[in-house]
Amino acid sequence: MPRITPVLVLAVLLLSSAPTALAQQPDIVQEHWYHSYLTLTADVQSWAADHSEIVILTVAGQTELGRNLWVVQISDWSVDAKPDGAQKEIVYIDGGHHGNEHLGTELAFLTAEYYIEGWAAGDQEVIDVLTTTEIHILIMLNADGNDIDTRWNINQVDLNRNYDHYWNTCPVTQPGSDAFSESETHANSIYMNTVVPDADLYVTMHTGVWIML
Numbered sequence: 001m002p003r004i005t006p007v008l009v010l011a012v013l014l015l016s017s018a019p020t021a022l023a024q025q026p027d028i029v030q031e032h033w034y035h036s037y038l039t040l041t042a043d044v045q046s047w048a049a050d051h052s053e054i055v056i057l058t059v060a061g062q063t064e065l066g067r068n069l070w071v072v073q074i075s076d077w078s079v080d081a082k083p084d085g086a087q088k089e090i091v092y093i094d095g096g097h098h099g100n101e102h103l104g105t106e107l108a109f110l111t112a113e114y115y116i117e118g119w120a121a122g123d124q125e126v127i128d129v130l131t132t133t134e135i136h137i138l139i140m141l142n143a144d145g146n147d148i149d150t151r152w153n154i155n156q157v158d159l160n161r162n163y164d165h166y167w168n169t170c171p172v173t174q175p176g177s178d179a180f181s182e183s184e185t186h187a188n189s190i191y192m193n194t195v196v197p198d199a200d201l202y203v204t205m206h207t208g209v210w211i212m213l
């Protein structure tokens with residue numbers, strides 16, 4: 001009988017574990033793990049496939065390098081208004097303007113996960129929210145910067161200074177050649193103005209400092 005070398009055994013173990021790699025993702029909070037664009041893409045596509053009654057996955061646009069700006073829309077889509085007939089509340093959340101602020105991105109991810117998993121588990125509080133509210137979450141706005149762990153986008157622009165509100169008034173950072181010069185902020189502004197123009201709440205998630213504001 002031929003001897004099996006340790007290298008071969010290792011290779012077989014790696015091969016056999018590959019299909020379940022995503023299911024074995026490290027814990028975001030306990031193991032300080034964070035998403036790449038590819039692992040985020042796999043997760044949001046799984047949500048849409050597994051929970052189509054509450055999850056609509058859409059794309060707000062692309063990054064400068066052509067990565068999709070995934071938006072997870074979460075609500076009880078079997079009803080289009082509150083039980084009393086009034087319009088649902090609309091919440092818009094974005095994360096990941098700054099690619100090195102991984103907690104800001106993961107908090108947006110965990111917010112979506114909380115409502116999706118809560119719905120699946122029959123959590124009455126979550127069900128009550130989703131029957132009366134639409135939650136739109138663009139988890140990773142700066143996917144190009146996220147994957148190289150940098151504050152800037154691929155053009156070295158600070159996306160959070162690239163909006164037209166007080167554009168080019170911050171002397172210590174790069175606002176871009178003009179307001180909305182970057183595809184990420186341009187796409188985000190179009191989503192805000194066309195899909196959620198009447199949002200009741202907007203939250204942008206960052207990790208500038210180690211406190212919660």
Ligand SMILES: [Zn+2]
Nearest residue numbers: 098101206207
């Ligand atoms: Zn930030």
